[in-house]
């Protein structure tokens with residue numbers, strides 16, 4: 001009689017499924033290990049555009065895990081890790097930390113989580129971030145949320161944030177704006193070519209901004225018989241028809 005018993009190698013394969021759809025970095029194949037199909041949304045926008053504020057609301061309503069690259073780097077400084085000084089100096093200067101460091105922190109956080117839906121906030125901040133994340137994890141984002149906000153408003157918000165951050169001073173803020181335009185906008189442009197960017201008018205009130213984001217996440221709560229992909233594609237189409245089609249200008 002045939003039995004359903006799995007061989008040892010079949011069982012091993014099930015628990016150690018390696019995502020190998022990324023390409024090798026310096027000849028090293030992708031090392032991200034997960035038996036889950038992870039869903040990732042990248043949250044981009046200038047410093048102070050309201051990314052973290054909206055991520056908290058998405059977590060509450062749609063059960064995503066919020067991974068802020070900036071928070072992970074700040075935790076690394078506090079932990080006394082050998083990279084701490086380097087990270088602290090780069091953040092003070094408004095510079096972008098080498099991708100190997102940030103991707104490793106994100107990878108660890110995802111592997112340690114039991115959830116399969118992640119909002120990755122403040123990442124990828126430049127082309128190096130994007131390429132290394134893709135190579136190491138093999139993960140393609142579901143879509144990008146791009147918070148569009150004028151510098152004047154972002155500056156006002158950052159100066160009023162009052163969280164004791166070493167980079168919320170006018171000198172560093174100006175440097176962060178420059179890095180955002182020079183290094184982060186090109187990443188948004190990259191994803192724009194594959195229609196993945198959903199531009200959000202971040203100048204509105206917190207609740208109004210959330211109202212404009214909500215339809216993009218509904219599909220993760222209400223999966224239709226067609227599966228969430230079709231619902232998501234329709235939501236992105238509607239979002240763009242509603243006047244938010246991306247036209248990024250520097």
Ligand SMILES: Nc1ncnc2c1ncn2[C@@H]1O[C@H](COP(=O)(O)OP(=O)(O)OP(=O)(O)O)[C@@H](O)[C@H]1O
Pocket residue numbers: 045046047048049050051052053054070122157158160161202203204205206207209
């Ligand atoms: N829609 C909004 N209207 C007015 N103030 C807001 C809005 N959204 C967020 N804020 C406030 O602006 C400040 C910056 O918001 P938040 O920390 O969410 O921005 P961020 O994009 O995550 O910033 P950073 O990239 O520097 O981490 C906070 O003090 C927050 O309370």
Ligand SMILES: Nc1ccn([C@H]2C[C@H](O)[C@@H](COP(=O)(O)O)O2)c(=O)n1
Pocket residue numbers: 047068069070071073090091094095096097098102121122123124125129167176
């Ligand atoms: N991918 C990232 C994200 C953040 N940093 C550094 C540089 C930023 O100015 C700082 C603060 O980030 P925020 O909390 O504003 O998202 O952290 C980075 O180097 N790479």
